[in-house]
Amino acid sequence: MPFDRRRVLLSGAATLLAPACKKEEKPAVDDAPPPDQASGRKGVEVALVSAARRILPSDGNGPGAQEAGVGAYVVGLLDDPAAAQLKSILMKGGDFLHRAAKNRGAKTFADLDAAAQDQVLQDLLDGKMRPNRFSGPRFVQVLTAVCLEGYLCDPRRGGNKDKVAWTWLGYDPKGRGAVYE
């Protein structure tokens, strides 16, 4: 909704970015796991934490997800009733990442190298991998949105550890003075 400073990536507007997801096309990857092979919570968590580090990498240009504690923030959302509407896509997406890693011979998503992790995320975004149970681009966008939350939130929510991201970007919640200097 315009005139609204709420959300970009978590709102419907983000679907504009998802041209790759056409219903009639066949999924390129059949991701529905047999019940006994679902990743389990641990695999999902590891995948989300590692993916967060690819969304906001520690690349020498300001703090990354790792320094800001973004992974723990994202995993925390899975049990946050206020974020209940995000849980399903995060769980499904995390599960997908875990199994994508297994298909590539790694134990967990974290065991893939950075380039391979990036490739999975990019393929989901571009619609080269088309999961059955959720929209790939939507998952990457939601994950990015919650990573940015964990990066730039009030530190009392668990992310933005020691205000590292606020400090790097010059944000001051009080808004006064030459805050962007």
Next chain:
Amino acid sequence: MNDPDVIVIGSGAGGAPVAARLCEAGATVLVVEKGPFYKKADFDRDEVEWVRRDKFIPHVRKDPHTRRNDEGLRAVPTADGWISCVVGGGTVHMGGYFLRAAPEDAVQATRFQTVQAATAEDWPFAYDALTRFYDQAEQELGVSGAPSGKDPAIVSHEVAGLVDAAAKTVGVSSAPTPRAILTVPRPDEDRAACAYHALCGSYGCPNDAKGAMGPTYIRRAERTGKLILWTEAMATRLVKGDKGRIEGVVVKRKGQGETTVKAKVVVLAAGAIESARLLLLSGPGLTTSTQVGKNLWFSLFTEVVGRLPRAAFAEKVPALMAGSPFLNRTVMAHGAMSDKDQAAHRLDRAGSLHFGFVHDNPIHRAERAAVDGGFVFGSKLKERLHTHFREGRHIVVEGFGEAVPHKGSYIDLDPRVKDRHGLKAARITHFHHPRDQRVAQVMRETSQKVLTEMGCTEVKTTVGLGETTSLQGGTCRMGKGPETAVVDETGQVFGTTNLYVTCGGALPSSLNVPPTLTIIANALRVAEGIAKARTRPAKP
């Protein structure tokens, strides 16, 4: 509790002023408010909590609206159309752009005689009749920079000088936006002056500098000792009596089940969508009007952004990167156009443009950086974040234009979707009239011209033709008679003797400015009428 004299449903812009005036006139007033009461001590800057998890509005699974673009389509559940469900309604987290309507806004039907398929309606009273109430509202709320002129305007950022100069070159007006924000403290009211934290829209004010209804009209009502305020209480039905009388209101209170409260007067101020819904939920025969829920408008909206790169402006505007004060400019106020532009676009007016810095919410800004120019993640995203926050300022131009009411936009009850109480949800059917395209074009192009003239780079339209569903009205509009309107000149629902509507639903058009000051002024006008009529000595 004894029966109150008056029940007011909704404590927002349309409800709270009525409660204050009628309490001050000696009536006992019960305000029934669906949401909780947050006070200034509750308000902090936690973006996740307040802004990203919908704390101000109900969850779509519990209290859905549904929405579709045209009849014949199936409407899907949405949170669109909720303004805010708290004491004070939408005034708690509004930005507080408080401009008066222009005289032309009062005569939309007269102006739109040749606009095909428009269902416009003139105000049933002269524009000037509202002047006195605009004065009262501006003074009582403390609208800074207002025409009634008590409190000076919000202090402007250096960049405002660029806007003024560019607007002059382009040939449109530019002036500080009057804001429902105190610039002079009011210790007697326990309200501080603005601290320029630049986070007004989307948050409650921790200083009560903002003229939200809680610290202003609700407080005035409380001080009389005549107010009873029920929070987390939802009116679910109006109870019809004989001869057009409304006997009372059925209310669901949290944890307490349903009660029926009787009163001499009932004032409906639940916002345009929910007021129409409540009238429809109350069953047929309540009013002689055929127009309940019809003629829905949302304020016509455009959004254009541009960027002032730090490197290019470091010398010219030394304070470019300073977070405060506000940019706060209204350009092309009331949509005033030159004769040439009027002829070229076949329009008499276009819409007002508010120039501000992009809202300071850091997560929201970071999302924009991720999306604008094509979605990215990884190191590219971090580069963009750094550029976005550190290497310049983003200006956003929000356009508020006049939407044409027409038969295709309305509220009714959704036949399939219900809320948590089993009550049918309001179904929004809305699309734009063709004239809206031309209005939006002028707003977009003028925004782009001024931004470009200022020296902005990356000027782009982010909303070409949209609507802000939190600026809503028309569904219970005032007008001549029951065939074209729902309430009469006094605000009373046609065919009833004691039911009034005072929220945005009563306004026939979206004006060329955000409407809330006009909602409040009209509510004060109606309240004065009720007070006079009801306290008149009985005929011998």
